[in-house]
Amino acid sequence: MPNKNLMNVESHILEMQRLHPSASGDFTSLLGDIAFAAKIIAREVTRAGLVDILGSTGASNVQGETVQKLDDYANAVMLKVVGRRGQVCLMASEELADPVRVDIREGSGKYVVVFDPLDGSSNIDANVSIGTIFSIYRRRSRLAAIGDADLLQPGRDLVAAGYVVYGSSTMFVNTTGHGVHGYTLDPGIGEFLLSHENIKIPFAAGIYSVNEGNEPRWSPAVREIVRRLKYGRQESGGMSARYIGSLVADFHRDLLYGGVFLYPPTDRAPEGKLRLLYEAAPLALIAEHAGGYASDGRGPILDLVPREVHQRTPLYVGSRETVMWIEKMLGDPTFGDPAFGAGD
Ligand code: P6P
DSSP states (O other), X not given: OOOGGGOBHHHHHHHHHTTOTTOOSHHHHHHHHHHHHHHHHHHHHHTTTTTTTOSEEEEEOTTSOEEEHHHHHHHHHHHHHTTTTSOEEEEEETTOSSOEEOOOSSSOOOEEEEEEEEEXXXXXXXXXXXXXXXXXXXXXXXXXXXXXXXXXXXXXXXXXXXXXXXXXXXXXXXXXXXXXXXXXXXXXXXXXXXXXXXXOOOSSOSEEEOOGGGGGGSOHHHHHHHHHHHHOOSSSXXXXXXXXXXXXXXHHHHHHHTEEEXXXXXXXXXXXXXXXXXXXXXXXXXXXXXXXXXXXXXXBGGGOOOSSTTOBOOEEEEOHHHHHHHHHHHTOTTTTOTEXXXXX
């Protein structure tokens, strides 16, 4: 095996694809395209303060959220770069109301890609880390009959998923089914170099990440769960609170250090705020392939079959022991109900 420190993302994925003798190279080149798009986005994110790209376009997206100029830019880059070589037949984006069919003049059109081009963009002006999240599914239908069956697939059927975090450095983290690996961008040579091989998330969390400003809007059970995370449970003492309000940055830290990220339902958002297809499912795949777990409070995120492209879901993701405990508590109808004591 060549010197791993000089392994860029393309060659590392190629190395892993050797495990699939029938691989055509489409998958490897698709991931290479996503890495290329990430470098272009990283360049603009890094210099956003220097050119007139900061701030809002004034428009709003399908979510009703103000679209930041960098959102627009990142979305355009992903649409233009990803699948430009015929590997992709269909794309969906947080920034687009409807999916986009890719005109396959040549190539297999074997894959479907869904993405959040720039998550956490409300933090752009404050120079807080933001990120791109993506999922790759295999097309299920004939090219002429592409539709929801190809797009609305459960996370369990993902062939790859990952994110790019634009922070103190730019890091590309993904899984193609052979472990979770992180690649750090060396701007001097414009390459993502393997820096975090085979990431494993600690079994028990030491950090909890949740917007505690929403506490008045949570159920009694969720309030009791967060209270326990803070004050300690039998198995472990209280945890540290870390919350940036940028999903990719919060998730990335919890993945590396061992933590649990929670976005529970509220009275305003009974299905939660985060989107299943291009936020929860790809991060759930990363978490599970790193030894963690992701739940919607009732069961595995990866088993959920989306009903529509922008569907939201509650999300509890991170260290396996802690997320499993949360899911168990939420499954107990008496937990957190004052009439039954604080539960457990
Ligand atoms: P809240 C950013 O807008 C985002 O979609 C995620 O990146 C982040 O985790 C979440 O919303 C933060 O939401 O309600 O805590 O501000």
